[in-house]
Amino acid sequence: MSMIVVEALKGKSVADHTVEVVERKGKGHPDTICDSIMEAISIALSREYRKEFGDILHHNIDKGLLAAGKVTRRFGGGRVVRPMELYIGDRATSKVGKKIIPVKEIAVDAAKQWFRDNLRFVDPEKNVKYKVLLEQGSEELMDIFSRPGEFKGANDTSAAVGYYPLSRLELLVLKLERHLNSETFKEEFPETGEDVKVMGLRKGRDVQLTVAMPLLSRYVLSEREYFEKKARVLRGMTSFLDDLKGLNLKTDQVYYNNLDQEGRGLGGVYLSELGTSAEDADSGQVGRGNRVNGLISLNRPLGTEAAAGKNPVSHVGKIYNVFAHKVAREIYESIEGIEEVYVLLLSRIGMPVNEPAVANAQLSLKPGIKIRDVAPRVQEVIERELEDIRKFCMDLAEGRYPVC
Structure with a gap:
């Protein structure tokens, strides 16, 4: 039986901080590429395991590196001199009895498909080399998957934290990056690459935004044209921000x-041949990018686990990271009188994933609301969510919950 603790949040909510800093790395950023591809491989392996064995087997594809390649650029074009190199690790079940699972082929196919679906100018056959470093796991961790019981045992002692709702600045940064990488924006501004990074700074209501997004060399014929196109893109960006009046923030300063x-x-x-700085300027690594809610929020507590690529049924470093945000949202949306929710989950290795060592909800309450007024209902929500965690894990295995 889990220990559930509900308490009032001490200190100011994020909305009341004078200064707030939020970052998001878009899908073309090397770190996000690593997270996204390792997660795509986990999803592909989970499907193969379920198809062949009716269950998800041991795997942790959470060690990945994208080593930058080399390109030459000029106004009007360029070429790839040396492809990027994607290193895929670290453990995956490749043999059960006499049955062989083509782990390496599944991993490379999933990686190539991700590139095709997300980066318009990266040819996954020519522009990337793949090095698969996946081996069988340790006997004890693999044995977790053959033990009886509806729920797998936690494969680690790990803590995770989630929160809800997002602050106004978090929503702004999230919306802006998603817009800049949307099909609509890329149709209007095809000269922009996918390697988008948005850094937001709020002081009171005043927001400064620093945005990095390359222009593609094939669309830019001269330095003069670069700055003309850049000015046009900036106008499109600020026009989108002007439409976000409901957030009640001043976004006059955009760099x-x-x-x-x-x-x-x-x-x-800032010119790019392929739309990502991984072409020759910057390597990427799993766990260095966005947290599981898509943001790097410096005013919030941050977990240390890299969730992407971990297996979705026993690795609490993944499960609890995403689940904590889900539970926080359920509490906020189902109980009146709450302004902000933080949920902390701690596992104990070997215990079923539906039985954390502690589940702690910290609540910022509206004026006139006491913790005793809401604590019983908060506990009910947590208990209900834990009872349903197996379905959550299966949804996680299908990619229904993004992790970056």
């Missing part, structure tokens, strides 16, 4: 590709 400097030719512009 776009702030390293640019006219008169320096290729050295003074």
